[in-house]
Amino acid sequence: TVTGSSAMAKPELLVLQKQVMTDEQIETLQKQIRAYSTICNQLVEMHKAMSQQHPSSLPSFLMGQHTLYDLASGTPGFRTSARQRWTPSQIQLQILERLFEQGTATPNKQRIKEITMELSQHGQISETNVYNWFQNRKARAKRKQSHPQKEGESEIETDDEFPREKKFKPESDSNPQNAES
Amino acid sequence: TVTGSSAMAKPELLVLQKQVMTDEQIETLQKQIRAYSTICNQLVEMHKAMSQQHPSSLPSFLMGQHTLYDLASGTPGFRTSARQRWTPSQIQLQILERLFEQGTATPNKQRIKEITMELSQHGQISETNVYNWFQNRKARAKRKQSHPQKEGESEIETDDEFPREKKFKPESDSNPQNAES
């Protein structure tokens, strides 16, 4: 039985007015469940390893949590991946790279359509894939040059990283000003 | 209507023929998520108590699990990344989505103030955040129809066994949107 231990996590993502969920909502739920599943199992494993006790001695609050095991242990590894990300084939990559070198940095809509059409002959691809690829390619190229040898030592400490030059839109008409603290 | 019906591998409880969930199913999901949430937090607490280490030293598999602590918002111990960029909480997102669906496409300044006031009760937020969110939401909703974000798996894997129960998207490439720049 799920006894609400505290008021820490209140997944209200399910509060709907109707009994209809969209694909996106279902996918969100799957992700969340999968995340919990993974972490729960990992944590349980760690706990067992640390306590060095009989593997059957689980803390009391895990008793009766059949819902957990029904969900998670049913499929080890939990292949719930709702969406696989696109992976360009070698041919596609070559074509894309060549286009990029030729100066096609940010193709417009029409250009993307053409490229997608072209690349679709060498594997499954969508316009969004092409769009994302060029965006990432450009961003990566830019970061590489400005960040040649810098090592990513940035830790999660409270180091006040200067938050970039934040530019406000000097709109004084219908644009709210930022009031963040 | 919901176009891309994805019949991918997923927990049994989510295998649906349509994108419609019954009250019971939603309730089941809520219970399961709550269970995960509770157990995860308990396990994390226990682990911290046992390891007697810095509360910030969490195992690697918890790194980057933003999905978790977004869901279990406010969970202490998880890396409190002082991110520069505003990230709406689940509740905030939910409210925003609802407002958007209700037709609040472009709220004026006054409306933004109200919304910000409302949302600020569920986390840090500024009027600019709200403004940007609606702008982005609208822009991307529009592009959504022109870019069918339906990518399949790449068939570059020649050593494929047999066609699994992959999801099949009705790639009808419906709307040849013509938006030249």
Add this chain to the structure above:
DNA sequence: AATATATGAATGAACG
């Protein structure tokens, strides 16, 4: 197997 890296995708913010 666990960790590190590469990279596709998502999204808040900014620009013209």
Add this chain to the structure above:
DNA sequence: CGTTCATTCATATATT
């Protein structure tokens, strides 16, 4: 408002 940029998230792949 449409488009682009910058950063982050998530996962496939590589490395140890």
